[in-house]
Amino acid sequence: DADVTQTPRNRITKTGKRIMLECSQTKGHDRMYWYRQDPGLGLRLIYYSFDVKDINKGEISDGYSVSRQAQAKFSLSLESAIPNQTALYFCATSGTGGDIQYFGAGTRLSVL
Amino acid sequence: AQSVTQLDSQVPVFEEAPVELRCNYSSSVSVYLFWYVQYPNQGLQLLLKYLSGSTLVKGINGFEAEFNKSQTSFHLRKPSVHISDTAEYFCAVSEGSGSARQLTFGSGTQLTVLP
Numbered sequence: 171d172a173d174v175t176q177t178p179r180n181r182i183t184k185t186g187k188r189i190m191l192e193c194s195q196t197k198g199h200d201r202m203y204w205y206r207q208d209p210g211l212g213l214r215l216i217y218y219s220f221d222v223k224d225i226n227k228g229e230i231s232d233g234y235s236v237s238r239q240a241q242a243k244f245s246l247s248l249e250s251a252i253p254n255q256t257a258l259y260f261c262a263t264s265g266t267g268g269d270i271q272y273f274g275a276g277t278r279l280s281v282l
Numbered sequence: 283a284q285s286v287t288q289l290d291s292q293v294p295v296f297e298e299a300p301v302e303l304r305c306n307y308s309s310s311v312s313v314y315l316f317w318y319v320q321y322p323n324q325g326l327q328l329l330l331k332y333l334s335g336s337t338l339v340k341g342i343n344g345f346e347a348e349f350n351k352s353q354t355s356f357h358l359r360k361p362s363v364h365i366s367d368t369a370e371y372f373c374a375v376s377e378g379s380g381s382a383r384q385l386t387f388g389s390g391t392q393l394t395v396l397p
Contacts, residue, residue: 174325210291212372212387213326228384260325269314269333269376271385273325 173197176261176274183251184282191246191277193261200266202244204228204236207258207276216259219244251281284309284377288388296396297365303358303391305373314376315356316385317347321369329371332356343367368395 174195183189193202200221205213215228217236225238233255237245248255258278262271289304307313314333318326330341337349347358356373373388 210389212286212288212389214387215384218384262326270316270328270331271326273318273327275323275325 172275174261174263174272174274176259176277178277179275180278182280182282185252187251189248189251189279191259191261191279193244193246193274195242195261195263195272197263197265197272198241199263199272200241201264202238203262203264203271204234204244204246205260205262206230206255207260213260216246248279248281251279253281255279256281284313284375284386286373286375286386286388288373288391290391291389292392292394294394294396295363298362300361301359301363301367301393303371303373303393305356305358305388307354307356307373307375309354309375309377311377315347315349316374316376317341317345317356317358318372318374318387319369320372320390326372329358363393363395365395365397367393369393 203218204216219225219238235247261274264271287306295301317329319329332349340346374385
């Protein structure tokens with residue numbers, strides 16, 4: 171089983187809909203991250219959490235929100251999806267050293 | 283603020299030929315450096331890392347990279363590539379200290395190994 175699991179793997183939704191992407195991990199890490207990947211732009215940080223009570227905005231947090239339900243679970247929500255949020259989304263985790271991040275397989279989201 | 287530049291977006295190379303993927307970064311403080319690989323329809327996995335010590339670091343699958351502080355570069359090399367090395371490669375930089383460290387990724391280089 172994967173150490174970092176993202177669900178769903180693929181999602182198609184319509185403009186204006188609320189959508190939640192989920193991430194769970196079995197690595198026992200305190201730190202979790204959400205990134206989006208766009209062609210030619212690499213990965214950009216949306217939100218990160220150093221523990222259940224510590225959530226921080228990343229480079230591109232506008233239009234997104236997160237919830238850290240437990241050490242092992244970190245969800246990303248799009249309250250009202252728009253087409254330019256079409257992207258590949260990755261969840262990652264790291265230990266307290268914070269240097270090596272471990273990634274899930276990604277969620278491909280299309281907003282029509 | 284740190285930034286990472288991967289100079290080539292696409293690198294085609296024939297099987298068994300050597301390859302170099304270039305990465306330059308900008309930072310005014312000490313950094314940690316990483317290369318990640320992304321195979322089709324998969325997440326990123328760590329290829330190698332430089333935290334301190336020897337400037338030549340070896341990673342998985344025969345890859346290595348050299349940290350050059352004066353040129354602020356961290357180029358990735360492999361002496362002989364295989365078809366299975368076809369993937370996208372990302373350079374990343376971590377700057378700051380302690381809990382403040384965050385990763386900044388380059389835009390990626392698609393390596394295509396041709397038969």
